[in-house]
């Protein structure tokens with residue numbers, strides 16, 4: 615199985631105009647699928663977990679250093695300060711990265727309130743240039759992947775769910791529809807920023823299981839990177855040991871034992 619993944623080389627970033635470095639001189643390597651296919655970003659509040667996610671997702675540029683992604687199709691994207699292309703097969707086209715290679719599940723922000731469930735899910739395919747007749751069955755299949763068994767029955771019996779607006783869904787349903795929208799174009803990497811942040815434990819487990827199923831369905835060709843505060847809970851739910859810990863402007867690879875030690879220290 616081909617190894618692909620991402621490298622951060624001496625990356626520093628800050629939010630302008632405040633100016634303080636949030637992450638400083640970060641060197642990090644993620645080899646998929648050998649070391650990670652599901653990678654949580656954890657650490658104390660305000661230390662830069664979301665900032666790191668945005669950097670990896672090409673939604674924020676570094677102020678110094680280089681970021682490189684190599685994908686299973688052999689394509690390479692590499693950029694430096696301000697998004698300057700370094701080595702690329704697509705002239706560092708961030709739009710290509712975002713529309714084809716990456717998917718985004720960011721809480722509450724990705725569903726349009728003016729589009730129905732099925733229109734929201736199909737939207738990324740339309741952005742890629744596909745027509746509605748092609749996009750519709752793909753969107754329906756993807757929705758099926760994120761629904762619970764009882765919801766699937768409802769949908770098979772009536773089209774009304776497809777035609778609801780986001781405001782007419784429960785919090786968990788909204789979150790799973792947002793996941794369907796994030797994976798409908800079959801990205802290699804799915805980025806999620808606290809995908810279960812406002813959900814109760816039961817619904818949180820359902821959403822995390824959807825994510826886990828998605829990664830494992832095409833194991834080796836998919837990677838999930840997500841920001842979470844549900845420390846050990848998320849490691850247990852996903853059955854993984856490794857995480858990236860973000861603190862004090864640094865990002866380090868840790869395992870479960872390191873995390874347990876940090877939790878114990880932060881509670882004393």
Ligand SMILES: Nc1ncnc2c1ncn2[C@@H]1O[C@H](COP(=O)(O)OP(=O)(O)OP(=O)(O)O)[C@@H](O)[C@H]1O
Nearest residue numbers: 629630632636658659660661662663664665666841
């Ligand atoms: N758009 C922005 N403009 C200016 N500063 C920002 C912006 N986004 C984040 N920051 C600052 O960057 C630092 C890191 O924020 P970030 O959201 O990455 O941390 P986090 O670890 O994800 O936090 P939390 O766990 O509380 O969500 C914080 O000091 C925050 O105030």
